[in-house]
Amino acid sequence: MSTEAPAEPAVNYLNASYGIKSWLLTLDHKRIGLLYLATITLMFVVGGLAATLMRLHLVEPQGALFEPETYNKMFSSHGIIMVFFFLIPSIPATLGNFCIPLMIGARDVAFPRLNLMSWYLFVTGCAFVLYDTISGGVDTGWTFYPPYSSLYAQSHVVAAALGIFIAGFSSILTGLNFIVTIHKMRAPGMTWFRLPLFIWALYATSLIFVLGTPVIAVTVFLLGLERLLHVGIFDPAVGGDPLLFQHMFWFYSHPAVYIMILPGMGVISELITAFSRKKIFGYSFVAFSSLSIAVISFIVWGHHMFVTGQALYAGLVFSVLSFLVAIPSAVKVFNWTATLYRGSISYEAPMLYALGFIGLFTIGGLTGLFLASLATDVHLNGTYFIVAHFHYIMVGGAVMAYLGGIHFWWPKICGRLYPDMWARISAAIIFIGFNLTFFPQFMLGYLGMPRRYAVYAPEFQVLNVLSSAGASILGIGYVIPLVYLIWSMRYGPIAGPNPWKAKGLEWTIPSPPPTENFEEIPIVTEDAYNYPAIEPHAYPDSQGVASV
Amino acid sequence: MVEHPEQAADYHPPHIVPVPIYVAVFVALIIFTALTTGIAYIDLGKWNTVVALVIAVCKMVLVVLFFMHVKYSKGLTRIVILGAFFWLGIMITLTCSDELTRHWEIVPQGWSAGMHIARQLF
């Protein structure tokens, strides 16, 4: 480690101990966060590769590359890996693990050993799914609906289900750990209503982890039971209910959407306040909207089943309830926008991601209302409209927030700054590439192109080629940050404790933080985002002399 | 971290359940299991499922109260347990909003029968 700048602490969590063993057996929440970061980046690359190949295949109406069966396996792998092994752990397990103790003024999470164990469970789950992908993959889609996954399954369903089952326990343990940490480990003076909103969002996420994940574990367990022992659970021929699987699957998997987006919303609250240098507008509304999103997320799942033969009455109930989610989501969007009003806004890379998030999440959310309406859903269900809708939420929302958060806390994580110009350029490339990929898919879906098909009608080719072109731009946008972030770990200018001049306990300690985080446990005396009256700030100059 | 001095103040030693109570609960669970098995040989018609579920719930309550120490814990622990049951209730209630009002089609078994119907329709 270089010593030329005074801002870099001599001993920190990165260099306190050396060697593979010191990482694989670490109990430090910061190192565990980085272990997760490495793991999910690998999974993102694998899942992204599958997506790239699919988009290449769809350049031609008859399919350019694969047999239809291979294509089925490709989109199944993409979905399973991206949902269960990237998006769900993305923000909570990396930034959550890294930031929660720092932000609430604690030395670690409540159960450090459990924390390490959740990473090992997660890696085991990853191993099963990667083995599954290599050994032939599944062709069921990420939803594993029977009878594709039971009676008529021709692929390696059990290994994939087992991987999801095991990774689920990693989620449960992480959620449990976060809940106890947030309840019990807050520094003196850090009351519930002084918590940063990222913490509120992760608290709500953890509730979903703990209440929802056991259900998906039970569901895949029952699927295994039916597949291996032929117990009648979902197969009507032996007394099962054909829709029961979908009820149980979506009881978890709809809330899982909020596992992906709630932490993202928390990140956005941090970014918007830090880069407009203002207190959040309506703190308690934003905090409670996280909790109400978590609760409402559990009572809307039937909107995935409007055209499956579900009762019309149930459809009506679920349609009405689904509309409710729009309320707390809109509260957040309006409050972020109101926070910007008369703020001293600056456009560093994290802020670009945050602003991108607000726009893309709004489009994703509003198209969700089209799908929650019974009548329009009959037309749009099973088309590319759905694909576009949830990618606006999950990629335009969750991934943008994840990247924004990574860029925001990166100087804290490794003590170095990345090149701001490259970061802004890649944020712009990602925004353009994303919209070019997925906006045509809204049109394709509206025109009636079904999802999950290896071939399509020739009149859809132009929009498909546009979408594939966008995907390659998006891919470039993702590779650039990977390069400069890795570069900056060694060659970036020293960041200093608080390069953004942001509020929050994590910015009061050195970057990278020492292993025990706080030399002395701080005493909190002010609200979150207590920014002084507006004063200008600048990105630290390229000499690396951060003004502190 | 090994020690949190600020937490030591409100530390309560765990309640110790006397062994005879554990034994009694265990015996009760065995009796309930035997009962379930025995009743499986008697056809109660539509009450078959009801009786089996009632016995299962009794066993679950015993496990939760004694083996999981909920009888001796209070406050947050009880809220957590109640919350879990409430969420189970959400899942069952809303699933029933479909199950109980669904329009059940009587579909003939097998492909050939289905094709037969299809030919008549189109």
Ligand SMILES: [Cu+2]
């Ligand atoms: Cu949903």
